Amino acid sequence: MEPHYSILIQWSEADHCYIASLPEWGDTCHTHGDTYAEALRHALEVLELLQANATEANALPDPVTFSMTPSPIAP
Secondary structure, eight states, X not given: OOOOOOOEEEEETTTTEEEEEOGGGOTTOEEXXXXXXXXXXXXXXXXXXXXXXXXXXXXXXXXXXXXXXXXXXXX
């Protein structure tokens, strides 16, 4: 099974571009793009390289996953 990693894409007013962060890989793992699609494409390319290198070193980080727990219904 392939690991599922997070990609967070946000607009940066300071840089005038979209910043794509890969949170499981550390606070400094970012790439960018002039468009949202370009930032995503770059993030996927970086993620592929990170996974390949980490797999060789047997050092894949654990993915952060989303889990929605149902909230109790108030009477």
